[in-house]
Amino acid sequence: MKIAVIIKQTPDTETVVKINDAGNDIVGTGVKYVMSPYCEFAVEEALRTKEKLGGEVVVVSLGPDRVLETIRTALAMGCDRAIHLKDPAYEGGDGQATAKALAAALKTVSPDIVFAGKQAIDGDQSQVAVRVAELAGLAQATIVTALEIAADGKTAKATRRSEGGGEVVELKLPALISCEKGLNEPRYASLPGIMKAKKKEVKELKPAELGLEGQVGAAGAKAKRVKLLPLAERKAGRRIEAETPEAAAAELVRLLREEAKVL
């Protein structure tokens, strides 16, 4: 079975990010980058699929040099080879431009199934995976928390999470699965895995090699981020002073009812 997994490198959730002077991006220096956590679920599911049905897992990612470190992490977890879309022309793209490049790269793999995170934790747009499926003509199931692939590799049954419940969908492969927390528990890169990873192939592809010159990155983007808004600063808490616990509780209830209006 040919299995592909799309991954994105994002700032670590524990990194304190700063907005640049232009106000439209974060300052990259001093930021620790990691694999987006939802992409870790995708890599794990791809590896489990390979362990069950055999085949090969190909990692696909787009971004500058630093992304190679995250690609190596996926290879150390057990993926077989990688495609790195690395070129200045890929930079500054929106969800559509990025999806176009990734879909073209997937075409060189001809996967039976593609795994991706349900969203990246930096932009939080949840656009790329669904657009890739559309552009590549794949069936898709998003926000998947459980997956069963038929032994013949022709169909799959995916359980999706939706607000307040869930649903089960059947898919004809090839298909794209966007992965949600709960689907699996991602493995850690083992020492033998890390040692093998550096010998695995990472193929770089330029836009021209995908027939996408002038169509990716900023040139292919239809939407452009113009401003980043920092989170509003949290107000200081209020201490309730009262003679007795009962009086304090009564005052707390009054504030929740009249000021916070949550009761």
Place this chain on the structure above:
Amino acid sequence: MRFAFTDDQLGFRDSLRDMLANECPPGALRACWTNDTGRVPGLWRKLGDLGLLGISASEEQGGLGLAEVDMVLPLEEAGRAALPEPLVEHAAVAIPIVEAFAPAVLRERWVPRAVTGEVTLTIALDDAPFVLGADSADLVLVWSGGALRAVERSELTLARCRSVDGARRLFSIVSGMGGGESICDGERAIEAARDALDRGALAAAAQLLGLGAAVLDLTVGYVKVREQFGKPIGSFQAIKHHLANALTALEMARPLVYRAAASMAARDASRSIHVSIAKARASTAAQQVARIALQCHGAIGYSTEYDLHLWMKRIWALAAAWGDPARHRARIAAAVLEGEGQVYP
């Protein structure tokens, strides 16, 4: 000589750090003080899956055939998490000792299963009064009658001894030390005992660096939020000086530990002295960090509900294990005065 860790070594350190942060958080460590084994359920096999237990085992026996230099960063991480597993005894000492000194039949019977974590090994040296984790070990290497023997736990009668660190389950062996099978005797056994001491002391030194770093991180975090006189106590120079001294002590000890690991890997003739320098300095540095951490925390540092004591007590225990600073300084002194091996550079 240029010494730097490879990308593989650094990558595995990061992977192990992430794993231990998730699988061995302070709550799991705290539970080991009161559970039946002193170990985190299921964690040992996961460490085997990660390749950690087989780093120093040969490839023929299913290990990775790597050296002490490859082990030193993972051991630091184990210290950072105050990992309550017999990693030093099993992976850093017993496996390489069995590989180097035991007959083939013993090696083949035990090492492949030790690499995966299916079985646990521990070791009792002649001059160490206690054995760590003997109750949950499958095989204990014991010094008996001038020989090093491999005795299955079921053949031994054990008596539990209290440790200042509740997650370290210590035992003395009451009887059964003469059972099992011989690993080696005579000069070979003396050589094995010396090698075991060097390996254990180096591994403990590496863990002490990680323990010290974790305690320092905890303390720096605390002094940033604990306010007195209207501002964080970390803003006061007295606190800053203390913490700078703690960091300096650790940073001065770190290269000595790495040097000792490189000497062990190269089978340098002076490796025992380098290990003693590393263990003595890492022990005193970590003890100094623990003392400063306790002072900077004030009263809460004495509370068992707060996590500091879990790390601090491991520092106290490990500083004394595998030779305390006085014992290692005596080895260094003997080398200087009697010209046994090259002490510096």
